[in-house]
Amino acid sequence: MQNLSKNQQIIFDLIDKSPEPLKAYTILYNVQKKGIKAPLQVYRALDKLVEIGKIHKIESRNAFIACHNSSCRVAKATAFSICEICEKVTEISSAGLSKYLANFKDKDGMKYIKYNLEFFGLCKKCKVK
Amino acid sequence: MQNLSKNQQIIFDLIDKSPEPLKAYTILYNVQKKGIKAPLQVYRALDKLVEIGKIHKIESRNAFIACHNSSCRVAKATAFSICEICEKVTEISSAGLSKYLANFKDKDGMKYIKYNLEFFGLCKKCKVK
DNA sequence: ATTTAAATTGTTATAATATAACAAGATGTT
DNA sequence: AACATCTTGTTATATTATAACAATTTAAAT
Numbered sequence: 001m002q003n004l005s006k007n008q009q010i011i012f013d014l015i016d017k018s019p020e021p022l023k024a025y026t027i028l029y030n031v032q033k034k035g036i037k038a039p040l041q042v043y044r045a046l047d048k049l050v051e052i053g054k055i056h057k058i059e060s061r062n063a064f065i066a067c068h069n070s071s072c073r074v075a076k077a078t079a080f081s082i083c084e085i086c087e088k089v090t091e092i093s094s095a096g097l098s099k100y101l102a103n104f105k106d107k108d109g110m111k112y113i114k115y116n117l118e119f120f121g122l123c124k125k126c127k128v129k
Numbered sequence: 130m131q132n133l134s135k136n137q138q139i140i141f142d143l144i145d146k147s148p149e150p151l152k153a154y155t156i157l158y159n160v161q162k163k164g165i166k167a168p169l170q171v172y173r174a175l176d177k178l179v180e181i182g183k184i185h186k187i188e189s190r191n192a193f194i195a196c197h198n199s200s201c202r203v204a205k206a207t208a209f210s211i212c213e214i215c216e217k218v219t220e221i222s223s224a225g226l227s228k229y230l231a232n233f234k235d236k237d238g239m240k241y242i243k244y245n246l247e248f249f250g251l252c253k254k255c256k257v258k
Numbered sequence: 259a260t261t262t263a264a265a266t267t268g269t270t271a272t273a274a275t276a277t278a279a280c281a282a283g284a285t286g287t288t
Numbered sequence: 289a290a291c292a293t294c295t296t297g298t299t300a301t302a303t304t305a306t307a308a309c310a311a312t313t314t315a316a317a318t
Binding site for chain 1: 188189210219221222223226229230233235236237239240241242243244245246247248249250252253
Binding site: 134135136137166167169170173174177191 | 294295296297298299304
């Protein structure tokens, strides 16, 4: 694992500490005091962090979350659960699921090496309410 | 199934005829001759069409595709394959896959009623090249 | 140490995607 | 007809993301 550059480290630290996915401009506002002034600086760091698997993008929310799944260091196979009320996002770490999807073949016999799965529902807390 | 309104019908027809997912502003440019002038008119129709399951949003592409899967009229469980070269998108219709995902429970025993899965790979054509 | 290539940064401007807020008209139901 | 709901039209604005260009830093190779 290569070391992160200055901007990459600043932005990764912020995302890693956050209990919730962060959006690019939220990140920008939070790192301006550290000298990162422009959107592009944020997006470039995000691109790289996604590429090396340190973070994932929640596509349906345009938000970024740190990877807490040691098995997905390739950043190619991601699965999340998203609470539709509180928007809490959790990375799903299920050997069964990832095995099933990794082996899934469609009608044409096509195999996929990369996927993104987003489950929607109610989290424990919001279910109770 | 309720009938579509004028704008909804115009926009659905366009998406339904398209061999590829369409983006909101591409749709806008293509329906301006029919009197739909503003982005909001497009987004409102898209929202409704998604809601009633006539189209799906490809989240990773910000694009919309007509539903060609008779079994997902609730628009709650979608799976697509996306070619990373030509960007061709196909809706996956696999009883096994949908059954597996519908029954998937995470560690907390949580069941999800809705999901979106996007597989990435190379389509037949692009694989050959 | 110097060269070199690659990666990273900084900066301004702009493109692309999406919603807020308000007013009016159409439609369906009782 | 009265009512509620859905749909439309319109302007303005918010949010998300990239283009284009130049300079600097880093790492590795010689």
